[in-house]
Amino acid sequence: MSGISIPQPTRPWQRKRREQIRSGATFTAMAILAFIVVLFTGFAGFDGWAISLFIISAIVLLIKGRKLSQKERKNAFIQLLIASAATLAFLPWLSIFASVAMKGIAGLRINFITSDMRTTVPDDEMNMGGALHAIVGSFMMVIIASIITLPLGILSGVYLTEIKGRFTFLVRFVVQSMSGVPSIVAGLFVFTTYVSATHGPTAFGGALALGILMLPTVARTSEEVLKLVPDELRSAGYALGARQWRTTLMVVLPTVRSGLTTVAVLGVARVIGETAPLLLTAGSSTALRFNPIHGQIASLPIYVFGLLQIGTEYAVNRAWTGALVLMIFVFGLFITARKVGGKDKR
């Protein structure tokens, strides 16, 4: 280099700091104005505020837009429309996260996860009784369902990617179509074939229904995971003189070990919140039970569902807390899946 000094990198296309501050200030002013509108006109509540904010922004845009060309005015207006509609799309989830967290946290005491509802009625104070029986029941059913389903689902995935036999199309077709089975229909199937033929709802019945719902998910996702293994790896295995079974077991499956863990976790996350099929196949209970093949058993979703049906103040509060615990489990599983699944890519 001939000793020239290197200038500072700049980004002239980005908005200047003072413009950013100005537009932030404009937004705040509009938000306050919208609040005033809510106070003094027919618009009410959060939605009223949002709508008046939208209208005010549109008016402000119209005034500002006089300087702009028609092309730019349209661009800015549509940007406002898209941002508003997108906010509308994201708001329900934020509202759900917030309400579950806020309404659920009140009842989340130690007794909620250490005691059951044997000696407590739903209308009792929140420091009595809990959801231990439901948590245990849910886990029991999910574990039984996984023990049955995971091997079958993963073998289906291996069949689709490694064996590629005569039934490939059929397997894929059936897996594809069964993933659309409404969960209540799966419950109904187990109810008529197993539950009503034996001694009524049990944990095993519930696990069967959950397993049916899990199977297509597990088969499809494990196929997807196995597809990620580059063919070069298989060829390398064969070129070393290894048989197919050794190549699959020693090369292909270990490569996607964390991917298959993700498959399992996602499968569990898919069914742990299922309510409708358990209504028919597992029933409910107020006490901690461990027998999978005898007697009805509680589960978190049914616990929440049942309390909601009762509908009194404390029952609903308990339902929110149950929902919070359920959300924590689902998100915990989900985050685990992402963490573990991310490893394969690296």
Add this chain to the structure above:
Amino acid sequence: MKASTVSQRIESEGKIMSNTSAVLEMPEQSFAGLETRGVHAWFGNHHALSDVSLQFPARTVTGLIGPSGCGKSTFLRLLNRMHEFIPSAAMAGEVLLHGQDIYGEGVDAAAIRLKVGMVFQKPNPFPAMTIRENVVSGLKLAHIKIDNEDDLVENCLSRAGLWKEVKDRLNASGGSLSGGQQQRLCIARSLAVEPEVLLMDEPCSALDPGSTLRIEETIKELAEKITVVIVTHNMQQASRVSDYCAFFLSDGGPGALVEADQTRKMFTNPNDSRTADYVQGKFG
């Protein structure tokens, strides 16, 4: 003339003359053309291009040559503010169009891109549009209204050397053309908004030799009216089509301009030994 008023000028004129003599009758000083002064480019912390100062004489073809990774495509994208679409991108220096910094405050980037058009590596006609719609798509995008669309379509397609081949099927899909025809359609599309400068990023690298030859002829004809800047990997192509050449090179650090001169001099008697080595195929 202030660059920020370029778009206003287009809108106040209300129409683009399909007769290209209008361009020729423009005052000579409006063709002072394009110039860069001390231009740098970064992607994140990666310094990709260092201190390029270059002038593009009006109505000439300038070839940007150099091995992969020397920053010539980055440089090209800086010339019509396409560089800024890469999220971590940054720059320094000035790019002057008619003496006005196109990165200056208050400059409308879209108006700059109307004046400095671009043709990409792979032919990419808009897939959902007919040939005719493709040609006028730029006017729609820029909200320019014209009176005589038919004349404009014929004029642009003729200048791109495609008119005779497609005049009977203007309503066919742009995707139904061959690769070379598609690229000429893309050139016609860029011409429809009457750019003063046309940037071409390896426009023939995805085409067969026959199509390449047709495009090269088109480029030479275009240079009678507008300024062309073309990035090419192919030195023979640079020697065939360009009037001036600029050689870029990276020695592991940021890419930099080694030498720029008339093409004939660059290929016969360059000042820098690295240029001589490169044009003789000793590396790259």
Add this chain to the structure above:
Amino acid sequence: MTIAPPIKREMHVVHSRGDKVFRGIVTAGAMTSLIILGLIGAFLFGRGAQVFSQYGLKFITGTNWSASTEPGIANEFGMGPMLVGTIIVSIIALTFTVPMSIAGALFIEFYAQPRVKKILTALLDLAAAIPSLIFGLWGIQVFTNIGQRWASLLGNRLGFIPIFNTISDNYGRSPFVAGCVLASLIVPITTSVAREVYSRTPRELIDTCYALGGTKWGAIKTVVLPFGKSGVVGGAMLGLGRALGETVAVYLVLNLNFRYTFKILESEGGNVASLIATRFGEASTEELTALIAAGFVLFLMTLGVNMIASAIVTRTTRT
């Protein structure tokens, strides 16, 4: 001199004994899954056929669902209002979902800052994992208040349009409110499909729009929307399939009533999945069969919709 044509030699893959065992085990596993899933299909089909042969088309069109407890009085099973109700609620959901998903996907892909984009994408994944029970809980406890207000606004202003007409002034637990809750449930699915498709728009086409002096909206309208059209349709169909078969979210919010109604703001409606959830408890064997047949009809609908959806989605996301 003539040259003899070359002789083709057949090539076979001969599996070793170990490979045969391995392939046998894997095939057996896959077949077990196939058989289990096939059994469900066959079972539903068998029971469905039984009911159809008994009640004929009246099972679909009939308006009365009553299981007689006294001998001598025939059962009557007609799922018409429930079927119509299911479709109405799903259409309402889709009406909200499609524009919101398109906007959401465009926002994430083209308007959001890189950091915001990352957060929103993760949020989208999380939202798709929320159990439908929680949507139902939120729907009845939180959203109904807001939904009721919108419904009454619609009813008061647009009551002259038949579907917005109401007799009572009770707007809660109406198909409209249920449809809104369902919409928030399927928005994550449709949005992530739409985003996926939009993100595959060739960068060069978008760049070309900018190079021609276009604005962001110009580029989206010219290139992105046409490119993603069929993907969005596929995503919407996936959402529709989910909406048709959804049980608890609708069950908790909608006031189930056995009557044909097209007044979407009135506090009554129908839903096949909720019918099953309500009736199975005290159902006789015969009614149970009818419920299974109703489940089968529901299954056929979701199956059809899902098939079309996945055909469209795979076709557009390939390459």
